[in-house]
Amino acid sequence: MSFDISLAKRRCDRLIAAHVTAGDGVTVLFGPSGIGKTSVLDMVAGLLAPDEGHVRVHGVTLFDSTTRTSVPPERRRAGYVFQDARLFPHRRVEANLRYGERLAAPAERWIDFDAVVTLLDIGQLLRRWPATLSGGEARRVAIGRALLAAPRFLLLDEPLSFLDAARRDEIARTIEDIRDRLRLPILMVTHDAAEAERLATRIVRMG
Numbered sequence: 001m002s003f004d005i006s007l008a009k010r011r012c013d014r015l016i017a018a019h020v021t022a023g024d025g026v027t028v029l030f031g032p033s034g035i036g037k038t039s040v041l042d043m044v045a046g047l048l049a050p051d052e053g054h055v056r057v058h059g060v061t062l063f064d065s066t067t068r069t070s071v072p073p074e075r076r077r078a079g080y081v082f083q084d085a086r087l088f089p090h091r092r093v094e095a096n097l098r099y100g101e102r103l104a105a106p107a108e109r110w111i112d113f114d115a116v117v118t119l120l121d122i123g124q125l126l127r128r129w130p131a132t133l134s135g136g137e138a139r140r141v142a143i144g145r146a147l148l149a150a151p152r153f154l155l156l157d158e159p160l161s162f163l164d165a166a167r168r169d170e171i172a173r174t175i176e177d178i179r180d181r182l183r184l185p186i187l188m189v190t191h192d193a194a195e196a197e198r199l200a201t202r203i204v205r206m207g
């Protein structure tokens with residue numbers, strides 16, 4: 001089982017709850033804006049504390065309220081790609097990627113710099129500053145930085161939002177490549193039904 005997640009949290013008078021049991025591939029959390037999809041990714045990553053529940057990935061417990069287990073975020077081996085890329089603005093693309101690489105213990109690395117650059121087709125961007133990148137380019141670099149940190153799973157928050165049709169297709173193909181070639185389990189959030197249909201191995205509806 002890739003993901004075994006059951007979480008609940010009260011936030012601003014809203015009860016956020018998610019139940020996911022999923023094998024390999026892309027698991028899409030689908031639901032309307034404000035239902036708590038990003039909050040669920042934050043809880044899986046360890047950035048937000050659930051009120052109760054558990055998070056297990058590949059059988060490893062990352063959080064369990066009954067045993068008061070909570071693995072710190074930096075030890076969860078999550079590759080979290082935020083909706084707004086969050087590249088370091090004062091580092092060139094290559095330095096952003098190298099930052100991810102340095103987060104991975106050498107023994108845990110399963111993909112190297114050149115393979116990531118090829119997979120994401122970002123070789124021509126390495127000397128550029130983040131401020132000069134298009135939305136789609138910035139997102140590809142953010143995915144690359146996440147992969148270089150040797151994650152055991154990826155968390156993608158609205159990876160196709162705010163892009164034109166051609167760029168959306170590009171990122172969608174990248175996600176399909178990661179799903180099919182790297183075989184990395186992906187938990188992805190979207191409120192777009194077509195996006196969910198295209199990429200999902202399974203869809204978990206919230207709300």
Ligand SMILES: Nc1ncnc2c1ncn2[C@@H]1O[C@H](COP(=O)(O)OP(=O)(O)OP(=O)(O)O)[C@@H](O)[C@H]1O
Nearest residue numbers: 011012014031032033034035036037038039040191
């Ligand atoms: N930092 C915060 N502090 C308190 N409440 C928050 C915070 N961030 C989000 N919320 C609330 O938690 C609820 C879920 O928000 P969340 O962003 O997880 O939803 P979402 O489904 O991802 O929405 P969207 O698709 O608009 O990003 C909302 O009611 C929101 O107002």
